[in-house]
Amino acid sequence: MLTSDASEATVKGSVPADRAPRKKDEKLWFNDGTLIIVAQDTEFRVYKGQLERRSEVFKDMSSFPQPTADCADSPCPVVHVTDFAREWRHVLGLIFDPDDEQSPFPTARRPHPSFELISACVRLGHKYAMTSTYQAAMAYLKDHFTTSFSVFQKHGSWVPEGDDFGLVHTIGVVNLARLTGERTLLPMALLECCRKGADIVLGFTYSDGERETLVAEDVGLCFAAKDKLIAATILAYVNVFGPLPAGDCKLEDCRRALGLLSQSTSRKALSCPSPNPIISFNYTLPGATTPQLCEDCRTTIKERERRRQLANWKALPSMLGIDVPAW
Ligand SMILES: [Zn+2]
Structure with a gap:
């Protein structure tokens, strides 16, 4: 992982070395710092010991080359990293x-x-x-x-x-x-x-x-999953306010409220909602004189909703086409 060249070491990564002139970071440059990290065009001068305590990799680098006498502008060891300067600014900002x-x-x-x-x-x-x-x-x-x-x-x-x-x-x-x-x-x-x-x-x-x-594979995965997720979402819309088992509730208001809720959610389902198979619904109809579900019916429908949400939650990995152990 670590290669050395004279007084400077390099950690391999994914960001190509920046050819722009280097500049000192405004905040993360301590004049008595003991290690300079160069990320893209930015130099961070920090304390090696503190970094070693946080990072197993930097701990292993305790023997990296010391600056040579003619390296006048490098008062302490220099490490080139191939990460974004932005990332180091965030992480060093936390550590220091x-x-x-x-x-x-x-x-x-x-x-x-x-x-x-x-x-x-x-x-x-x-x-x-x-x-x-x-x-x-x-x-x-x-x-x-x-x-x-x-x-x-x-x-x-x-x-x-x-x-x-x-x-x-x-x-x-x-x-x-x-x-x-x-x-x-x-x-x-x-x-x-x-x-x-x-x-x-x-x-x-x-x-x-x-x-x-x-990555392209994950875009494809989302493309393939969307149909299944939308199907599960539409089923949720259509079924949540479906008829209750016969004899559960004799109240006329409940029968009418359930019908209105069912119509309303079915209309929303037709507008092709964003996939959300674990959606929660509103049980209250607008309007002071509109019939509402009684408490028993609310409880029954909520239990139905909860069962559907948990089943769809459990099925999320298979709908997405991924394998997630212990889900
Ligand atoms: Zn009822």
């Missing part, structure tokens, strides 16, 4: 911010971390064996892209809160799951990708202009 020492996500100061931050922590944490950084970011993702329907319902939203983690970033979550082998992230992340339109192929853009997209 004492307030974030214990638990980076979420904190009172950062209750809603951006996808960009989470992605950097997962990618570099995975690559450089920064266990605590990786685990904190992955735990945050797993809490939202959960295996538990109850946890999903508790969140009540498709993506984590905050302005910097949007539906489009679920494309990035799929890629992180593929990179790390954390397959339990895939059902929710892919379902959310399937809720996007043709712009799914455009992906999203990071703050430095880099674009991230799904």
